[in-house]
């Protein structure tokens with residue numbers, strides 16, 4: 001079967017494209033607005049982009065044609081925190097995806113704890129296995145109204161990792177138990193069923 005994206009529209013196109021990159025990690029993004037109110041929401045259009053400089057990227061769409069609270073806070077304050085989602089906070093992360101009014105502290109509302117970050121104004125989520133503090137580098141607006149997306153580049157300035165998910169000074173994926181998102185619906189995956197593949201070396205013909 002061949003599918004040409006230009007023949008699909010709206011939700012059908014969104015759902016189809018969301019299934020082309022699976023599984024996806026979830027950035028549970030915590031921010032603060034100019035009045036000091038906290039916000040948190042999940043975004044799976046998310047990747048660690050470059051190492052030098054250390055940059056990650058998020059793609060955040062519009063909600064009924066309006067910028068989402070996360071984007072408005074990042075633009076106004078200039079930073080954000082990406083909290084990774086494990087099996088313990090996956091329910092709370094999902095709850096935070098509901099469209100709360102801007103004056104609701106979503107971190108508290110979903111039963112999580114906001115704590116002060118080290119280098120940014122946005123709070124981090126205490127229960128996350130690890131959190132990544134980012135300063136806003138650049139926002140690229142892609143697409144036409146009303147479906148425009150804000151592509152947010154964040155410069156990583158600090159990482160917080162719980163001791164219990166570390167092994168020999170590194171984040172241990174088997175301990176961190178991060179969950180992934182599959183497609184666009186309600187399907188998620190665990191990352192604890194793993195296997196190892198050694199990196200091959202090219203063997204020139206004898």
Ligand SMILES: Cc1cc2nc3c(=O)[nH]c(=O)nc-3n(C[C@H](O)[C@H](O)[C@H](O)COP(=O)(O)O)c2cc1C
Nearest residue numbers: 041042043044045059060061068069070097098099
């Ligand atoms: C697992 C998951 C992943 C999501 N990924 C995205 C995403 O990549 N981009 C996006 O615009 N919305 C995404 N959403 C929807 C937002 O979380 C939702 O619109 C949220 O209400 C935005 O909150 P805010 O207005 O507080 O920023 C996702 C939702 C879930 C549950």
